[in-house]
Amino acid sequence: MIFFGHLGLTTEAIKAYEVILHKDNKLSGKEVFVDYRYVLIGSILPDIIDKPIGAGVFRSVFHNSRIFGHTLMFSLVLILIGIYMINRNGKNNILFLGIASSIHLVLDSMWLYPNILFWPYLGWKFPARPEGNWVNSDIVRLITDPTYYLPELIGFAIIAYFFIRLFRRRQIKCFLNKGKL
Structure with missing residues (x-):
């Protein structure tokens, strides 16, 4: 996944948790407030950290764009x-940042890369992953691979739904200030 898949699917997963488990406030006796700004950042945080480090600045060292942020x-x-x-x-902001980062690992199928997922338990060195030109590769996959473009389309639809809902209810400022969806 690239961007909208992570943002949308993670946001929907947390929203479903919020609605299902805390609908009537039966579990904790009080309302659990989720700041979705932290959810959105957490959903792409592993890429925000790893892409510039592993595929950019230290590409010759790591040879991998999935390093520290993609670890358990x-x-x-x-x-x-x-x-x-x-x-x-x-305050639960950091908790939801961590949960959203964990969802990112699931969406990236990190269990297929145990030496990264379980770093440093399986060794201190990250495995080299031939990255090539990952931007061009991602664009080609977005056009041709349904396992790649469907999550992006679904994620985009989810984000669009929440944005339109915020816009119609005139709550964009509330979201920007408090993270409330």
């Missing part, structure tokens, strides 16, 4: 910090 350790550290922050000040 990265997501678990964010989740643990998030749990600490909930206990400390009641």
Whole structure:
């Protein structure tokens, strides 16, 4: 997945969690507020970190655009910090950043790359992954490969739905300020 697949599918997964588990506030006795700005950032955070480092600045070192941000350790550290922050000040933003980053790993099928997913447990060195020109490769796959373009189209539709809904309800400013969908 490239962009909209991560954004849309992750947002919908968190929204479904929010609606199903906290619809009547039966689980916790109080409403759980999700700041979707953190969900959106978390959904692409592994790529925000790894693409510039692994495929850009340190390409000759790593030979891989999936490194630190695509590890289970990265997501678990964010989740643990998030749990600490909930206990400390009641804010769940970092927790949802970690959960969204974890969903990114699932959407990228990182179980197919155990040496990256379980880094550093399986070794300190990241495996080299021939990247070639990944931008051109992604464009070709977006045009020809349904397993690539369908998640992007679905993700785009989900993001468009939420944007149109915010626009119609005149709540874009509320989303920008508070992250509420």
